[in-house]
Amino acid sequence: MTVDLDQYAKPGKSYYLALGLEGSANKIGVGVIKHNLGQLSSTNSAEVLSNVRDTYVTPPGEGFLPRDTARHHRNWVVRIIKDALKVAKVSGSDLDCICFTQGPGMGAPLQSVVIAARTLSQLWDLPLVGVNHCIGHIEMGREITGAQNPVVLYVSGGNTQVIAYSRQRYRIFGETLDIAIGNCLDRFARTLKIPNIPFPGYNIEQMAKKGKHLVPLPYTVKGMDLSMSGILAHIDQLAKQMFSGKKPPVDEETGEPITAEDLCFSLQETLYSMLVEITERAMAHVQSNQVLIVGGVGSNLRLQEMMQLMVQDRKGGSIHATDERFCIDNGIMIAHAGLLSYRTGQTNELWNTVCTQRYRTDEVFVKWRDD
Amino acid sequence: MSETLNHKLVLRIPFETNKQSEIACNSLNPDPILKSRELDVEFEIDKNTLVCKFSGTSDRVIRVAISNVIDNIKTIIECMDEFDEKKEVIFT
Numbered sequence: 001m002t003v004d005l006d007q008y009a010k011p012g013k014s015y016y017l018a019l020g021l022e023g024s025a026n027k028i029g030v031g032v033i034k035h036n037l038g039q040l041s042s043t044n045s046a047e048v049l050s051n052v053r054d055t056y057v058t059p060p061g062e063g064f065l066p067r068d069t070a071r072h073h074r075n076w077v078v079r080i081i082k083d084a085l086k087v088a089k090v091s092g093s094d095l096d097c098i099c100f101t102q103g104p105g106m107g108a109p110l111q112s113v114v115i116a117a118r119t120l121s122q123l124w125d126l127p128l129v130g131v132n133h134c135i136g137h138i139e140m141g142r143e144i145t146g147a148q149n150p151v152v153l154y155v156s157g158g159n160t161q162v163i164a165y166s167r168q169r170y171r172i173f174g175e176t177l178d179i180a181i182g183n184c185l186d187r188f189a190r191t192l193k194i195p196n197i198p199f200p201g202y203n204i205e206q207m208a209k210k211g212k213h214l215v216p217l218p219y220t221v222k223g224m225d226l227s228m229s230g231i232l233a234h235i236d237q238l239a240k241q242m243f244s245g246k247k248p249p250v251d252e253e254t255g256e257p258i259t260a261e262d263l264c265f266s267l268q269e270t271l272y273s274m275l276v277e278i279t280e281r282a283m284a285h286v287q288s289n290q291v292l293i294v295g296g297v298g299s300n301l302r303l304q305e306m307m308q309l310m311v312q313d314r315k316g317g318s319i320h321a322t323d324e325r326f327c328i329d330n331g332i333m334i335a336h337a338g339l340l341s342y343r344t345g346q347t348n349e350l351w352n353t354v355c356t357q358r359y360r361t362d363e364v365f366v367k368w369r370d371d
Numbered sequence: 372m373s374e375t376l377n378h379k380l381v382l383r384i385p386f387e388t389n390k391q392s393e394i395a396c397n398s399l400n401p402d403p404i405l406k407s408r409e410l411d412v413e414f415e416i417d418k419n420t421l422v423c424k425f426s427g428t429s430d431r432v433i434r435v436a437i438s439n440v441i442d443n444i445k446t447i448i449e450c451m452d453e454f455d456e457k458k459e460v461i462f463t
Contacts, residue, residue, distance in 0.1 A: 124458045
């Protein structure tokens with residue numbers, strides 16, 4: 001049996017359109033998605049009509065702070081909504097609902113975007129749908145890659161989770177005990193003062209390609225969970241020694257000096273090995289042979305490559321990842337997950353549109369799946 | 372507790388229509404006030420005017436709250452300027 005997704009279709013209309021607004025971190029994104037009536041499948045897939053984004057970029061050595069990020073989002077939100085509608089060539093009267101990120105994320109940026117969502121919803125008399133950011137990533141990843149029931153590795157600046165679906169919940173099998181992996185990479189990029197354009201993880205990845213020496217770092221898998229703050233503190237210390245010239249670290253075998261490139265290489269190898277380990281264990285546990293990587297760090301090719309090596313050793317294993325349009329935070333994934341929710345009759349009244357910084361993936365009842 | 376919230380200020384913001392002031396009020400109302408022991412904000416409508424009543428323990432908390440509310444109202448007004456009465460429009 002499958003869930004009836006067409007109980008709430010507008011009479012005489014053969015499709016749905018949803019507007020999605022995302023602003024939980026340093027990106028503001030708006031997208032329009034189209035679903036045709038019926039179950040989503042490889043022959044009836046969701047259609048991306050527009051996916052517009054602007055990123056708040058800070059100078060090298062600086063991270064993004066909630067207040068400044070909220071100001072950036074406020075400056076852009078209305079323009080980006082207009083752009084997304086322009087690109088999609090749809091009018092308000094053709095939309096079914098307005099979806100927004102309700103959490104998790106940074107409070108002030110989330111709030112600055114939901115204000116626009118509430119106003120537009122009333123001006124155009126459209127229902128609001130609150131979306132869990134992680135669910136947005138998962139559903140968009142499944143839709144784009146066609147992975148049916150994968151183990152999901154969700155890795156971004158704010159989240160690190162290994163997730164598997166079971167009985168209408170996306171359940172968290174393992175997660176970070178302290179900082180997110182993207183946060184660890186971003187903060188190390190700040191220590192090295194490398195640019196935040198296009199994003200810090202990309203620049204670390206490029207530098208890592210030139211690294212030759214693997215510097216030993218703590219390897220901190222705790223059961224199914226990870227800890228990364230200790231690794232960051234350790235490698236920050238090495239970077240400081242390297243920059244100060246006092247007791248500069250050297251490679252244990254060759255005696256050659258350790259470079260910033262070596263540190264980037266070592267950090268990536270250590271962190272990604274840990275991710276691969278817990279993902280493999282989750283796969284064995286739920287007897288799945290698919291991995292779906294979502295979230296901003298998921299666009300890292302070295303992580304994809306390491307995961308690929310693990311997966312190809314498993315029988316019938318496959319790995320699914322998306323490119324930066326869908327990996328990195330965007331409005332279209334919010335529109336997509338929100339529309340699935342809308343098609344099962346879930347909408348939010350205005351009083352129920354308050355955003356929360358903490359909103360766990362397994363709190364969401366996945367009404368649109370029943371496998 | 373409200374005795375200590377003895378610093379008060381009222382903002383009156385006129386909109387073009389009664390509907391617009393109502394929408395603005397509805398958009399601002401859901402978010403809870405953090406630090407409710409130090410600050411209280413109430414939104415009301417008086418025809419086409421949005422009335423924001425601030426009361427707080429000091430002028431500092433009121434200043435911060437007003438700044439935040441005005442930022443939100445800016446987004447609301449920008450939204451209205453661009454989208455009110457334009458539900459049928461395909462933007463180009």
